Amino acid sequence: MGPKQQISRIMRPDDANIVGNVHGGTILKMIEEAGCIIGTRHCNTQPGDRCAAQLARVERTDFLYPMFIGEVAHVSAEITYTSNHSVEVQVQVMSENILTGSMKMTNRATLWYVPFSLKDVGKVTEVPPIKYANPEQEEEGKKRYEAQKMERLETKERNGEQLMPVSAPEPYTVGFSQSSLIHLVGPSDCTLHGFVRGGVTMKLMDEVAGIVAARHCKTNIVTASVDAINFHRKIMKGCVVTVSGRATFTSNKSMEIEVFVDADPLIEAEKEKYRAVTAFFTYISLDKENKPLPIPALKLEGEEDQKHFEEGKARYLQNKAKRLADKQRQQ
Amino acid sequence: MGPKQQISRIMRPDDANIVGNVHGGTILKMIEEAGCIIGTRHCNTQPGDRCAAQLARVERTDFLYPMFIGEVAHVSAEITYTSNHSVEVQVQVMSENILTGSMKMTNRATLWYVPFSLKDVGKVTEVPPIKYANPEQEEEGKKRYEAQKMERLETKERNGEQLMPVSAPEPYTVGFSQSSLIHLVGPSDCTLHGFVRGGVTMKLMDEVAGIVAARHCKTNIVTASVDAINFHRKIMKGCVVTVSGRATFTSNKSMEIEVFVDADPLIEAEKEKYRAVTAFFTYISLDKENKPLPIPALKLEGEEDQKHFEEGKARYLQNKAKRLADKQRQQ
Amino acid sequence: MGPKQQISRIMRPDDANIVGNVHGGTILKMIEEAGCIIGTRHCNTQPGDRCAAQLARVERTDFLYPMFIGEVAHVSAEITYTSNHSVEVQVQVMSENILTGSMKMTNRATLWYVPFSLKDVGKVTEVPPIKYANPEQEEEGKKRYEAQKMERLETKERNGEQLMPVSAPEPYTVGFSQSSLIHLVGPSDCTLHGFVRGGVTMKLMDEVAGIVAARHCKTNIVTASVDAINFHRKIMKGCVVTVSGRATFTSNKSMEIEVFVDADPLIEAEKEKYRAVTAFFTYISLDKENKPLPIPALKLEGEEDQKHFEEGKARYLQNKAKRLADKQRQQ
Incomplete structure (x- = not known):
């Protein structure tokens, strides 16, 4: 039928969980990569605006x-229907054990792409038609197209409602910029012995602190300093790590963020x-010439905030004096 | 003075924010890698148990x-003090612009390592002494050692207090396994055009769903199916993406998790x-022979939970029938 | 002799196969990074256009x-010859076991770089000369330069022929193990200038060659050598890269795989x-003690296979003699 494309890749330790099962997410990502390649290629086979699917x-x-580590995933994508502005791609995933030669179909998926112009942002371009083996194929494709169109409209409406209760904290408060991320510890985060490398933890801490600082300042922010960090307890492979950050103090040109790392031994x-x-991270805000910008003052709510602010101020003055x-x- | 080690690397788009400033976390990670290499090497220079710093x-x-993309970071580490059971490593980071030849010291750091036996888990091994240029160097090192020891003890005590209010939800409730992760969209998550690839979003969604399922089941869990996913709005480079998941339904052998993706255009x-x-993800739990295990029933609290459960059950029965x-x- | 640069890094699970052997591609990528740093730095040591090697x-x-997971790879690069428009970099790779302290030279490589202006796309800039310890060194360098120039011209011509026929696969035939992978070039694969890093390409080539070898041998296989690789044409950001590999020759203890890299400018x-x-990759098969295993003989079908086999045999004998x-x- 339509144009085809195959991508293949060996499954690596970071693609899988501790037991060796490849994450569904890894497969979904490969499926989408194959779909994106074939969709973008097809939509660019005619003159006119260049576009991305x-x-x-x-x-x-x-x-x-x-699927398991060491197996080869083969993802085959084929364009099976086109409307004026969308492309249907059907994808099949096979897992091959290259040592035994065994081959299994692990899943099928259907993806819909819309081509957007690379010149006019937001403009949807025309999709060149494909040839069908017979009129029935086109007819069935059209039915699938209509069905998904309907469903998309429905979900769009349903999604107007905000689904999770979002309390809206006031800008510049501690709650407004407070952030946390979850990280599932993978093999490449660990030493040979199965403990998370200190450097990996510090990178995650800086990432959260950076998100807090960007949310507070809404500018280009960079790490200015990191206070002493103590690694009290080791974190094992397979843990889920929650890294949380909250603003504690702001001076004219810097802000301090406290970062916590909590480990959760998921399976045990x-x-x-x-x-x-x-640890405490200090961030500064930079303009386009990399010069420091003023930092919006932190709005304190309640005693707890006030206490953290005073402690932060003491650290700030102490470091300045030092x-x-x-x-x-x-000199 | 003591043994030395240098590591160097070009800074890439993924090491930096949208404006091109290298993340502090990238540098901290390199610093720790240099420290870990030199510390582990030094602690293994004598007979006895092999160990990891x-x-x-x-x-x-x-x-x-x-520091900026395209510059070369040079990280030089040196062992500057050893006690019986710990190693002090001092690290200096230089950034080199290989186009102009300019070189700047961007930071210094001091790290403390403790060697753990690779045979007896938890056993701390002896550290071989280093040679000092003069007695003053050793004396100063000892002072730094005593000072950090004191501070570590203090923080340990202070950390007895649990700092963030942790409401403890009951096992098997929706609240117990509910999870969310934050992801700062980087260059390699995006298409040429600066939009997050659909595959990247799906991978994050599966990651959160997997964490929810593992927290609920505490076993080896794998993705069994994904319901139709609609991509309503594009996510731009530089956004922070919050992916949240919560259990909605459990049958005997599967559980359904609803996943939300929220995008926050950080700077704008x-x-x-x-x-x-x-989207809705369905997970199953596997034993060591990859056979399905029973899933603990979801404990429902309140009407909301009940409503989601009923809707999940309807989807489950519909898919089963299909x-x-x-x-x-x-046939 | 010329300017030097060293890069070092711990080998992680993702750098290796399931058995723990580091992929040849990981090492090739590090070699190229060291070469690119030293080459770009040297070519910018004089006034005039800034350029990238x-x-x-x-x-x-x-x-x-x-090499194994947990070992530290030390890659040392040195500029050993310069012509008007090219730079020769010699690289040596040592693997250090930081637990036992053992150190082995795992490979040597020679790379040739050409500096391209960052202002005028496609313009090759002048290379500043290096100082030689004695006239013999310069003379030998010149000989190597002339030899590689000749070979590059030859391969360029030979590469006209389009190669891959696909057929039904009997075990141990060429068709049986033939493999290809597709990679969508992302931002982090590229230099500042938007060209794919040579090291990234070599890593993909080694990955495909490894899949071919594993399919043929069904054992733990490792890269034994890589023939001269010529980078005829640059690959731009946004391309889809197809990397294909097929077995060409087997001796008792090694097999040769030919790898092709085709670039497809998706959008244009x-x-x-x-x-x-x-390029040609040679793989060997290892048992659990890392000792070489016999390689199943390649079953040849048709004249084409026979011709490739004879050519492979000639290269094998030539390398052996060398x-x-x-x-x-x-001695």
């Missing part, structure tokens, strides 16, 4: 068999969640 | 100049956070 | 020992798909 919808898909039911690391003393000693 | 503490560190203050994608029909048609 | 050719390289319809790189000569010269 943007994913609009994925139909329900079942994972029939688990008997073990409890514990706090592994905490820097001054270091400078004088060096 | 585990990061115990990082002293306060300042980022003196921003005028633009509001919006819901970009939602699968059955497909099977019969194929 | 673009990989043009890698000489044949042997992998003398396998007027531009045609073109062959960017080709290794022998090198050994005798060293």
